[in-house]
Amino acid sequence: MTQSQTWTDEKIAALVEPDRVHRLAYTDQELFDLEMERIFEKLWIYIGHESQVKEPGDYYLARVGRQPMVMTRDGKGEIHVLYNRCPHRGAQLCTARAGNAGKHLRCSYHAWTFNLDGRIDAIPAINGYDGTRFDKNDPLFHIKKAPRADNYRGFWFASLAEDGPGLEEHLGQAKIALDQLIDRAPGKECEVVGDCFQMVQQSNWKIFLENQIDVSHPGATHESTGYAAMTVEEDMKAAGETPPLEYGFLTDFKRIGIDGWDKFGTTGHPQGHTTLEGYMGLRPDDPDTNEYVRLMYDAYGETKAEEILGVDMHHVLLYPCNSVQPPLQQLRTIRPLAPNKTLTEIWQFRLKDAPEAIYRRSLGYYYLVNSPSTMVNADDLFNWWKCQNGLTSDGGDWISLHRNAGQDLPPDDHGIVHSAPASMSELPLRHMMQVWKDYMTNGHAKVGG
Ligand code: FES
Numbered sequence: 074m075t076q077s078q079t080w081t082d083e084k085i086a087a088l089v090e091p092d093r094v095h096r097l098a099y100t101d102q103e104l105f106d107l108e109m110e111r112i113f114e115k116l117w118i119y120i121g122h123e124s125q126v127k128e129p130g131d132y133y134l135a136r137v138g139r140q141p142m143v144m145t146r147d148g149k150g151e152i153h154v155l156y157n158r159c160p161h162r163g164a165q166l167c168t169a170r171a172g173n174a175g176k177h178l179r180c181s182y183h184a185w186t187f188n189l190d191g192r193i194d195a196i197p198a199i200n201g202y203d204g205t206r207f208d209k210n211d212p213l214f215h216i217k218k219a220p221r222a223d224n225y226r227g228f229w230f231a232s233l234a235e236d237g238p239g240l241e242e243h244l245g246q247a248k249i250a251l252d253q254l255i256d257r258a259p260g261k262e263c264e265v266v267g268d269c270f271q272m273v274q275q276s277n278w279k280i281f282l283e284n285q286i287d288v289s290h291p292g293a294t295h296e297s298t299g300y301a302a303m304t305v306e307e308d309m310k311a312a313g314e315t316p317p318l319e320y321g322f323l324t325d326f327k328r329i330g331i332d333g334w335d336k337f338g339t340t341g342h343p344q345g346h347t348t349l350e351g352y353m354g355l356r357p358d359d360p361d362t363n364e365y366v367r368l369m370y371d372a373y374g375e376t377k378a379e380e381i382l383g384v385d386m387h388h389v390l391l392y393p394c395n396s397v398q399p400p401l402q403q404l405r406t407i408r409p410l411a412p413n414k415t416l417t418e419i420w421q422f423r424l425k426d427a428p429e430a431i432y433r434r435s436l437g438y439y440y441l442v443n444s445p446s447t448m449v450n451a452d453d454l455f456n457w458w459k460c461q462n463g464l465t466s467d468g469g470d471w472i473s474l475h476r477n478a479g480q481d482l483p484p485d486d487h488g489i490v491h492s493a494p495a496s497m498s499e500l501p502l503r504h505m506m507q508v509w510k511d512y513m514t515n516g517h518a519k520v521g522g
């Protein structure tokens with residue numbers, strides 16, 4: 074771990090108190106660089122789903138901290154995560170976000186070619202290297218691999234640290250988010266739909282994570298959207314039409330009200346993951362849902378199918394980089410670019426063998442709530458940008474996280490803390506910052522509680 078002259082462990086720790094956080098955690102460039110080193114280039118970071126590289130030769134680019142990486146599938150069907158850098162003179166190997174490289178990755182500069190697992194294959198006029206220190210067997214002349222790459226049921230992650238907890242240990246109980254993305258499919262598989270949306274937010278990466286699990290904001294921030302959708306719904310009903318079920322994704326913001334969010338519990342896991350219980354009625358009594366449930370019963374049997382469908386979790390944040398909404402088949406990944414700049418990838422998944430209408434319904438959520446062009450997202454983005462601007466000013470040094478501070482429930486058997494009952498506790502926000510302090514100072518979180 075690099076020692077910082079400015080940011081000693083003591084100074085970093087002083088930024089995070091039990092109920093408030095210093096603004097520099099969101100604005101300081103040097104702290105951001107330390108975050109990249111101690112969090113993003115160390116923990117397990119999401120690369121992509123195996124269905125993004127379906128065929129041999131397929132590749133897909135990803136960013137881990139400050140490092141440009143590429144996920145490839147080789148001729149044997151195996152997946153690799155490599156640095157996107159040629160070992161000759163350093164050229165980036167792939168520039169398109171995704172594609173098929175054929176049997177080899179070929180550098181466009183001097184035509185060195187590599188196998189899809191990164192091993193060097195051939196160099197033009199190789200006799201020029203006779204009698205030099207060049208050695209084809211030396212890993213220095215192969216594309217460097219991520220020190221660790223692993224998958225959980227087809228979801229690939231990489232860690233740029235040689236050691237540390239394994240992927241499953243890091244995911245802990247929060248792996249249910251990924252289980253749900255798969256298990257909700259009658260065909261017991263899921264796959265990405267097309268490409269993702271990409272969006273650059275003019276705000277710190279932590280602001281994005283905090284917002285996803287901040288139950289005191291939807292009734293305020295999204296009230297106008299909820300109101301507009303409700304008006305359209307009422308107009309349609311008055312005209313004898315049936316409003317699409319998807320409108321409920323928006324009207325809930327108005328229907329629940331600004332202080333009605335105290336019904337939905339939140340948690341914080343020892344690795345930093347957080348969850349928010351479900352609040353949407355995702356099992357309406359309509360023919361499409363009933364057909365879907367029937368297919369699930371056929372696939373799993375009634376007991377198991379009910380167990381899977383009974384998990385009512387609206388949001389799971391896999392620290393530090395994913396926001397997963399399992400019942401809606403959505404997964405977002407964040408790639409921090411600067412203290413005030415964050416790229417998000419917004420993915421949609423399809424459940425194998427589920428009725429088309431169920432896919433269309435989740436696509437409705439993708440378009441109405443998570444896509445860059447929705448009113449919901451626009452209101453969130455505007456708030457995050459305003460927060461970043463305010464935090465950069467001298468108008469105050471602290472961010473308040475006092476709501477229900479000191480009233481949350483003690484850790485359960487898994488080391489998971491739960492929000493105070495019937496509250497809109499800021500537990501997950503406090504929790505993520507406590508874990509942030511651990512990762513930034515000790516180099517590890519208290520995995521296992
Ligand atoms: S930089 Fe890649 S072959 Fe020369």
Ligand SMILES: [Fe+2]
Nearest residue numbers: 290291294453
């Ligand atoms: Fe929001």
